[in-house]
Amino acid sequence: MSSKTDITPDAGHEAQSTAVVLDEKFENPGIEEHSPHRRTDVDPKVARRAATQITWWFILSAVASVLAIVFYIALPIKGDDISTVHPNNLWLGLSIAFAFLAIGIGAVQWARQLMPAQEIEEERHSPRSSDETRERAVEILQQADEESGFTKRKVLRRSLIGAAIVAPLPGIVLLRDLAPVSQGLTDPAEKLRHTIWGDENGLRLVHDTSGEPIKAEDVQLGSAFHVVPSNLAEVEPHSQKIIEKSKAAVLLVRLPEDEIVEGAEDGYHGILAYSKICTHVGCPVALVEQHTHHLLCPCHQSTFDISDGAKVVFGPANRPLPQLPITVDSEGYLIAKGDFKAPVGPSFWEIER
Numbered sequence: 511m512s513s514k515t516d517i518t519p520d521a522g523h524e525a526q527s528t529a530v531v532l533d534e535k536f537e538n539p540g541i542e543e544h545s546p547h548r549r550t551d552v553d554p555k556v557a558r559r560a561a562t563q564i565t566w567w568f569i570l571s572a573v574a575s576v577l578a579i580v581f582y583i584a585l586p587i588k589g590d591d592i593s594t595v596h597p598n599n600l601w602l603g604l605s606i607a608f609a610f611l612a613i614g615i616g617a618v619q620w621a622r623q624l625m626p627a628q629e630i631e632e633e634r635h636s637p638r639s640s641d642e643t644r645e646r647a648v649e650i651l652q653q654a655d656e657e658s659g660f661t662k663r664k665v666l667r668r669s670l671i672g673a674a675i676v677a678p679l680p681g682i683v684l685l686r687d688l689a690p691v692s693q694g695l696t697d698p699a700e701k702l703r704h705t706i707w708g709d710e711n712g713l714r715l716v717h718d719t720s721g722e723p724i725k726a727e728d729v730q731l732g733s734a735f736h737v738v739p740s741n742l743a744e745v746e747p748h749s750q751k752i753i754e755k756s757k758a759a760v761l762l763v764r765l766p767e768d769e770i771v772e773g774a775e776d777g778y779h780g781i782l783a784y785s786k787i788c789t790h791v792g793c794p795v796a797l798v799e800q801h802t803h804h805l806l807c808p809c810h811q812s813t814f815d816i817s818d819g820a821k822v823v824f825g826p827a828n829r830p831l832p833q834l835p836i837t838v839d840s841e842g843y844l845i846a847k848g849d850f851k852a853p854v855g856p857s858f859w860e861i862e863r
């Protein structure tokens with residue numbers, strides 16, 4: 511379908527002269543002649559078969575939607591059992607995605623194969639209504655105002671406007687339920703404010719799963735690797751502690767000390783520890799660019815400068831990765847001086863207080 515625009519004499523003079531210049535320079539190819547040669551146009555059998563196929567897509571979509579409800583009931587997420595999250599999300603996601611995909615495919619095929627295939631040229635008209643229509647609209651509005659008393663009854667009007675402003679507030683308050691609230695914590699931010707690093711003093715930083723502690727002298731310049739607290743190195747994959755372990759995940763890096771921005775250091779001789787949980791929506795950040803000291807989140811490309819307190823230099827994250835202050839114990843092993851300096855994870859709410 512193509513369309514032309516009506517150009518009013520007062521508004522369109524410039525546009526007309528531009529069009530004339532363009533017409534002189536370029537040949538107008540016009541609209542190609544359309545010849546519908548679809549098999550569904552000429553063979554009723556093919557059209558019927560297409561209609562049947564499209565119907566099946568819609569039936570499959572309905573089945574997938576029902577399956578989504580079945581999966582929701584049959585594979586519930588059970589309280590603290592994190593192993594139940596994966597099958598629930600997987601099957602729910604797959605069935606809902608297929609339901610929408612099937613509707614989309616059916617609708618597109620309907621339009622492509624069975625709806626009329628013809629070119630339509632439609633003149634655009636001025637969007638302004640006629641004077642008569644406009645006057646009539648004003649009359650109707652005035653009449654409605656008089657009959658309803660909207661302008662006269664000030665108290666009623668103001669209370670209605672007030673109610674309309676307040677009405678969305680419960681929805682905003684309910685957003686708090688998006689974050690977990692338990693263990694006596696009523697503030698969702700508190701759940702992320704504290705990690706196990708702050709629970710016990712001087713926890714060692716260890717390699718994940720092997721539990722091997724890390725000596726400061728063994729951390730090579732330019733290295734970057736994942737570490738966890740010593741008391742969480744070995745936890746059952748489906749235990750509640752896995753959540754604590756995830757929150758406490760740290761990326762350990764070593765930079766030349768003279769390349770660390772003054773005031774941003776809270777490490778040990780160039781060794782710095784940052785939360786691995788992206789402050790955008792929580793993906794694990796892990797890609798380090800050695801030359802620029804940039805740490806990249808693979809999900810939406812948020813980039814943090816680890817030489818400058820992991821400040822955001824690019825992307826949708828809006829606060830730095832929280833830093834874990836570290837030092838060494840009497841044997842030279844790296845330990846945490848306390849908890850992260852800010853809550854870990856995404857900033858769904860204002861947490862810098």
Ligand code: FES
Nearest residue numbers: 788790807810812
């Ligand atoms: S989760 Fe890291 S940029 Fe979005």
